[in-house]
Every structure is written in C-alpha cells, then in structure tokens.
C-alpha cells in the first residue's frame with residue numbers, strides 16, 4: 001500500500017489544481033540566521049485560497065456522496081472557513097448557510113462589513129448569527145435547527161462539524177499536505193504551523209510521519225492556551241488515527257505547542273503579531289493575515305529567539321492564507337502607522 005492509498009477510500013471533491021509552492025525567504029533567512037522556507041498554502045486557489053480549501057475537499061466530497069444540495073457551517077465573523085465553504089459550494093452547484101459567531105470583542109465596523117464578510121455576501125450565501133463567544137456545541141445546535149427547517153422544505157442539508165465530537169474529515173486534507181511537503185522537501189528540521197481547531201496541525205503532523213519525516217512540528221496556539229490546546233490535539237490526533245486506522249501513540253508523542261504568540265487572545269492583534277506581520281511584508285513582500293499566519297510567524301520568531309530553533313536549521317513555515325481578513329482589521333492595522341499614511 002502506498003501512503004496515498006490511505007486517503008483513497010475517503011470521498012473527495014478536487015478543489016485545488018496541484019501542490020502549492022515551497023519558496024525560500026532569502027532575506028529573512030539571513031536576518032534570522034536560519035534557512036527559512038514558506039509553504040504557500042495561501043495559494044490553494046479557490047476563492048482567495050488558504051488552508052480551508054484542503055480541508056473542504058474531504059467535507060464537500062462527503063457531502064456530494066450523500067446527495068447534499070446545501071452546505072451549513074459556523075465560524076467567527078471574519079471566518080475564512082465559511083467564506084471558503086461558500087466558494088466550494090458554489091463550485092459544486094450547492095447553496096450555503098453561514099453562521100457567524102461573535103467571538104472577538106470590541107471590533108470596529110469594517111470587521112462586520114469588509115474582508116471575508118463582503119466575500120461571503122458576494123457568494124450569495126444565506127447568513128445567520130450566533131451571539132455567544134465560546135460555545136461550540138450551542139453553535140452546532142443552532143446550525144442543526146436550521147438544517148431541520150431546510151429538510152422540511154425538501155432540501156438536502158449537510159452540516160460541516162468543527163466540534164470535537166465528530167470525525168475530523170478536514171484533517172485528511174492536511175494528511176495529504178504532509179505527504180506533499182515531505183516529498184517536496186525531505187530534509188527540513190522543523191515546521192511551524194498555526195494550531196486552531198487542530199485539523200491543520202494534526203493532519204500535517206500525521207502526513208509527515210506517514211511519509212517517514214523526522215522533523216519537529218511546532219503548533220502555534222492561535223485560539224486557546226497551550227494546556228487546552230494540547231488536550232484538544234490529543235483528541236483530534238486520536239480521532240484522525242482512528243479514521244485512518246493507524247497507531248495514535250507515536251503521533252501523540254510529537255505534539256509540541258507554544259502560546260507566546262496568542263495574547264491578547266483569539267482574533268485580537270497584539271503588538272507582537274502586528275510587528276511580525278509588518279516584518280514579513282517589509283522584508284519579503286509576503287502578506288500575512290492578522291488572525292493566524294502573523295501569529296504563526298510571531299511564534300516562529302519566539303522559537304528562534306529562545307533557541308528552540310537553532311541557528312542554521314532548515315525551517316518551513318506554513319502560510320495558511322486568510323488574507324481577506326486584512327481588510328476586516330484595517331482600523332487595528334493602520335492605528336500605529338505614522339499619520340499621513342492613512343490616506
């Protein structure tokens with residue numbers, strides 16, 4: 001059995017055209033004293049790209065196999081997932097229902113109108129809102145209630161579950177990405193990824209291991225602190241291993257997370273995140289997003305500063321996309337630029 005066969009039995013909708021590039025960041029490498037590469041999953045293509053395209057290949061594949069005509073999904077107001085799901089639904093000729101949760105406090109008007117919100121509206125998706133900040137099961141229940149209403153109307157709804165009580169189908173997309181990266185670049189020492197729901201982190205860690213990779217996989221906490229994230233990762237990895245019918249124990253041993261880049265909290269732009277975002281674009285011309293990839297880079301800078309990543313090591317950072325959120329956070333991003341640059 002080849003490693004690709006392990007994914008072949010899961011239904012899959014092809015939403016991207018091939019492997020994403022891995023690019024060397026020459027100037028940043030020199031500045032940090034490491035050999036730094038960027039895996040460009042911001043370039044997965046569909047509807048502004050990002051990591052959700054890979055995850056959706058397996059959810060949408062399952063939805064198609066089950067005869068669904070409507071995709072339902074829940075996320076933060078500036079969620080990349082709901083925007084990508086609406087784009088995938090459009091591609092497959094399905095409708096979509098997007099539930100937006102009030103997860104981030106004290107945001108300005110752009111947060112509610114620009115960026116991913118604008119894109120999802122252009123995609124023609126139905127919108128619902130959910131008022132609670134941290135209530136994964138409540139948000140799921142509200143989505144199910146809407147699905148039941150749609151069934152009564154003769155529609156065939158499919159709910160994409162992001163909670164821990166469901167098989168992590170989206171992580172399969174990152175198992176595939178792990179196989180892809182390990183083949184593109186067999187000899188790196190460490191990879192740095194955002195760890196949110198954990199689907200990306202767990203999938204990549206598993207895919208790299210399946211392909212015989214021995215690098216360290218650092219997950220940068222973007223949603224919750226490291227204690228909670230380790231507990232979550234153990235569950236996601238166990239469920240993923242069950243889905244793939246492989247041993248979980250060797251994978252559980254490889255969980256490494258850091259939460260230094262998390263403050264002040266999910267979706268909130270701290271000073272370190274803001275400066276990491278500007279450092280990357282001003283050194284390499286590569287934009288990062290304020291919620292995930294800039295925090296991931298801030299985490300990488302921390303790992304280099306404390307010597308967890310050694311000088312001279314070959315390091316891959318996963319760029320998971322999310323760039324439309326730049327426009328949802330424009331007030332926060334512009335706030336410390338010298339006056340005169342605002343206009």
Ligand SMILES: *Cc1c(COP(=O)(O)O)cnc(C)c1O
Nearest residue numbers: 080196197198200292320321322
């Ligand atoms: C959702 C998201 C993440 C987090 O991925 P998980 O698989 O939920 O951990 C990271 N980056 C971007 C841009 C995202 O949209």
